[in-house]
Amino acid sequence: GAGVSQSPSNKVTEKGKDVELRCDPISGHTALYWYRQSLGQGLEFLIYFQGNSAPDKSGLPSDRFSAERTGGSVSTLTIQRTQQEDSAVYLCASSGARDRVSGEQYFGPGTRLTVT
Amino acid sequence: TQLLEQSPQFLSIQEGENLTVYCNSSSVFSSLQWYRQEPGEGPVLLVTVVTGGEVKKLKRLTFQFGDARKDSSLHITAAQPGDTGLYLCAGQADRDDKIIFGKGTRLHILP
Numbered sequence: 001g002a003g004v005s006q007s008p009s010n011k012v013t014e015k016g017k018d019v020e021l022r023c024d025p026i027s028g029h030t031a032l033y034w035y036r037q038s039l040g041q042g043l044e045f046l047i048y049f050q051g052n053s054a055p056d057k058s059g060l061p062s063d064r065f066s067a068e069r070t071g072g073s074v075s076t077l078t079i080q081r082t083q084q085e086d087s088a089v090y091l092c093a094s095s096g097a098r099d100r101v102s103g104e105q106y107f108g109p110g111t112r113l114t115v116t
Numbered sequence: 117t118q119l120l121e122q123s124p125q126f127l128s129i130q131e132g133e134n135l136t137v138y139c140n141s142s143s144v145f146s147s148l149q150w151y152r153q154e155p156g157e158g159p160v161l162l163v164t165v166v167t168g169g170e171v172k173k174l175k176r177l178t179f180q181f182g183d184a185r186k187d188s189s190l191h192i193t194a195a196q197p198g199d200t201g202l203y204l205c206a207g208q209a210d211r212d213d214k215i216i217f218g219k220g221t222r223l224h225i226l227p
Contacts, residue, residue, distance in 0.1 A: 004158070033215075042122075042204060042219035043159075091158050103147040103208030103215050107158030 002026070004108035006092050012114045013082055021077045021111045025094030032075050033093045033105060034067055043091065049075065082115045089113070119143075120207055122218035130226050132194050137221045139205035140187045146210045148188050150179055153202040153220075185210070195225045 005024045013019050025032050034046040045059035049069045060066070064082075069075040079086055089112050093105035121140045129135055139148070147166045151159035163172050165181035165188060172179045176199075178191040192199055205218045 035217075040222070043217045045215075045217070093158070103149055103206065104161055104164055105149070105159075105206070105215070106161065107151075109156070109158050 004092055004094055004106055006090075006108035006111050008111060009109065010112045010114075012116060015084060015115055016081055018078065018080045019082055019113065021079075021090050021113070023075045023077070023092030023094075023108060025073065025075070025092070026096070026106055027073075029094035029096045029106075030072070031095045032069055033095075034075070034077050035091045035093065036061075037089045037091055037110070039088075046077070046090075079113075082113075084115045087113055087115045120205055120216050120218035122203075122205060122221050124221060125219070126222045126224075128224040128226065129195060131197060135192050135195055135223070137190045137192075137203055137223070138187070139189070139207075139218050141207060141216075142186065143207070143216075144185050144210040145207035146185070146213070148181055148185075148205060148207045150188070150190055151204040151206065153204060154200075159202075159204055192223075195223075197225045197227050199223060200225050 004026055007022045011019055030051045032049045035043040036046055037043050047067045048056040064080045067077045089110040091107055091110045093107045095105045123138045147164055149164050150162045152162055153159040163179045168183045168185045170181045176193045180189050202220045202222050204220045206215055208215050
């Protein structure tokens with residue numbers, strides 16, 4: 001079946017502009033995660049959605065970052081007034097009901113964001 | 117703060133050599149995953165371990181979960197250039213189900 005998809009794959013934007021990054025999780029997966037990965041680094045947790053529960057936003061670095069998940073499926077990560085330090089690869093992952101118990105996540109290919 | 121420490125951070129070895137990567141924490145995990153990430157791609161799940169002392173093998177890769185479920189190791193036998201990549205461990209904390217990632221081990225196998 002289809003895996004996690006993300007769009008766009010690459011985004012170049014000017015400092016100060018807003019950007020929206022999209023994630024389509026695996027169909028039926030109830031949990032969705034956003035991570036940020038700077039060049040050569042590990043994963044930085046941003047936000048986590050689980051079903052209809054309130055999202056865990058504890059990883060969002062500032063109030064310029066927000067995310068929503070519509071209809072329990074597609075998610076959009078929005079970065080307002082982008083700064084150069086926002087340049088990174090943004091990764092989305094999903095996991096299903098069974099996988100949620102075991103912690104397994106399935107990742108998309110990421111969106112590479114470059115702020116000039 | 118729950119942390120997963122991975123070591124070494126970087127490893128560059130010759131093809132055919134063996135290596136071990138470690139993932140350590142003071143926290144107990146209900147499960148632990150290992151992922152491999154190649155440039156330009158998202159991490160790909162390699163294995164999940166859930167039982168203390170568990171050993172799983174995936175071809176030349178051997179994964180072990182510590183008896184106390186606080187640490188794990190990944191051993192690669194006769195490394196190949198195709199093993200090159202970033203290896204990430206991730207643990208699901210026993211007390212609150214939160215998933216924590218280590219910072220990764222960047223492995224480079226020289227032909």
